[in-house]
Amino acid sequence: MWMAGISLMFVFAAALASTARAAPESFAELAETISPSVVNITTSTTVAGRTGPQGIVPEGSPFEDFFREFQDRNGQGNRPRRSSALGSGFVISEDGFIVTNNHVIEGADEILIEFFEGFELPAELIGTDPNTDIALLKVEADRPLKFVNFGDSDTARVGDWVMAMGNPLGQGFSVSAGIVSQRGRALSGAYDDYIQTDAAINRGNSGGPLFNMDGEVIGVNTAILSPNGGSIGIGFSMASNVVTRVIDQLQEFGETRRGWLGVRIQDVTDEIAEAIGLEEAAGALVTDVPPGPGREAGIEAGDVIMTFDGVDVADTRGLVRQVGETNVGKTVRVVVMRDGQTQTIAVTLGRRETAEAAVPAAQPGDAPDVPEELETLGMTLMPVTDELREQLELSAGAEGLVVTDVEETSAAFEKGLRAGDLITEAGQEKVAGIEDFTAQVDAAKEAGRKSLLLLVRRAGDPRFVALSLEE
Template sequence: MTPPAAIRAIWLTALAMALVIAQAISASARPESFADLAQKVSPAVVNITTSTVVAQGTGPSPIVPEGSPFEDFFRDFQDRNNNGEGDRPRRTSALGSGFVISEDGYIVTNNHVIETADEIIIEFFSGKELTASVIGTDPKTDIALLKVDADEPLPFVSFADSDTARVGDWVIAMGNPLGQGFSVSAGIVSARNRELSGTYDDYIQTDAAINRGNSGGPLFNLDGQVVGVNTAILSPNGGSIGIGFSMASNVVTRVVDQLQEFGETRRGWLGVRIQDVTDDVAEAMGLEKVAGALVTDVPEGPAAEAGMESGDVIMQFDGYDVEDTRGLVRRVGNTSVGKTVRVVVFRDGKTQTLRVTLGRREAAEGVVPAAQPGESEAPSEVEILGLTLSQLDDELRSQLELDDNASGLVVADIDSLSEAYEKGMRAGDVITEAGQQKLSSISDLEDRITDAREAGRKSILLLVRRAGEPRFVALSLDAEEEDPQ
């Protein structure tokens, strides 16, 4: 019979071996090399060369003050560069990257890589070159879909679900940096859901080296799937400093599917102007939670037809809770044109459900905001909440280039130390609503302030227009210590 001490020794040895094996497995999570992955996906990655015909005189020129002693020097310099050809057209080239997504030759890249091109040449990893045609582009996400005709099936890669990418995951970027040809760089997912400047931005931030020429190239996960399209870098000197941005694959796939089917994008359109709900706005409206999208204007369109009103707070869209305006815009844009959705709004202290049939955003980009009708009254002026307000009259409407039937109160002057000034209000702004009710006179505003105080509100919500653009501003009633008379 084995002694107990010997049994304990065996167990301790087994445990030690298990720990060693576990450490080895953990260490193997970090790849020793990306060579196999790079070899696997490289055939689907392409270099893109574009050429464009431009006039000789359209390039950048030095800024020299008129009459400067250097003026003649730079003129002679430009003449020598032009070889006496004047404004004779010339052809310029640019470089970028892309990747094949189907064996029949569909290629994804950035719109800015090819948007001005007269000719697009695709160079494959093998060295073979083919001319590409443009199937469709989407400037809003900077994505373009190209097509080449090949004699045989092409190697291609598939998209990953970018929502599964985690901060810290390994990724590799491939492309044509600085025109040096096929190149691979490795890094990690540094951040998710980055927003740069576009309405539909959803970028993956990575420290994998991305430089000029990498634009349009793929960002791969360790399964060899495309998790993003390399699009932009953040840099003070034009070179990589480890802050690169790739458009998330889940955004790209929706765009590519529409470009492939229609040759253009077809995004849903609700037909409202919105702003985020802030703490003071939520308090002024009696909202329990600081969330949703506050409707500032309802021009003619789907939402207006469904009965939505300025001052509504959109709480749910098509079964999804709305946290902020960015989330709502993306959700609406990703919904099919013509679909009827349920929209839950907060209005007058309670929720209400509307059924809205979405229009198409691309067809409605130039919609004019709805006019604000109202009665015209005799002009007067008063100071309220740090604002000097005048009632709209024909002269003010003319000065501010407003419609003849526009109504409201004009900010004639503003105290630079007031809360209103701190929140961005300026002289020339027009207040069209207070407490979510239209204003046609100063007495209307005074009544709204009185009503808000009696309801125990600490602030009042104003709808302010500047150059036709509406936004809501909540002002504290503590700033108004005396009755506005």
């Protein structure tokens, strides 16, 4: 038995070894293959001259005039100066299209591309997308340029070998290798889908490619996490499947054209799911539907978007990305959960870039002026009055219950409710007065709910809060 156990362990270990991909003996062949398509980028920007000796003497100092005269004698007065910056990029077509980061070329007057073979060419900016930090450049060469292809970033696995190449700290055409540390990282943008890697990425690597072992670009090196500005093995590359969609639009239109559903949303928490009767915390909860495609199609505040264009919605981040990646003008099927039942709504998407910064808040009708108060669930509530509208700078048509006080030891306070908040819905029903609110509390308790879903507005911005009914 003992020998049989040893044999079984040996076979199991051998099986594990056979499934693991061996570390490459060398990256030299890959580096030689892809190097000619990677470029160094130098930008030049005109910076306005100084208006005085800032940084030399304090403003108002008796020495200020002396140092100003010294600067003028040496030609350093208000003369504009040239500032340069370094970055990386890579060629994606033989006719000279080049990908880099938007922050590498942002505000540049001149863009100069240095190729691995040693020649330089000026570049024209075709278009940028600040949301994904991607820019597309074009150079005119007298011969076909060597280029690289994009790979499928969705097939990259945690632990796969990757190689980065670029212009770190101005050293030029430098290679580093590591593995995929994690997938699907988000930093700050709505469309973020970063590959995290421990391949060394430093200043100047921005805009350079992250290669898989087949020599395909699976990411654009964009950012690092570091306490000192240098690589500590936490770098981020925007996934190629995001980049390729952006590049296609920049090539065709010179700008991005993202789909727009026209709803405000928030994630479904466990408490919200329980409050509205969902089996699991999934989907995207609609908090507001301003004028736009969603309202025209019939989506309502309180709907939970479960699927979009045939794809399950896990959370708000996933929905925003999927909507943005869908063609403007396409009619899609949106499945929502409303009042415990699913409904399918056909929505024709608008364009986000056109609608952005022009989305007004929803404005319900007039509220009755009933100056009575209700103390419940750790809050003091009062219907909207003309005086409260003026104090809180509410719209003329705002209706609901104003939170006038919140007990600091209450669950309401822990959930972020504060004096001045406006509750417009309770239990997914509009509330115009005290009776409406108490009726929804009673209905939730009779239904065996442990919490009540509130739609709360602060400075016009809506959000849902699931408030416990257990006092």
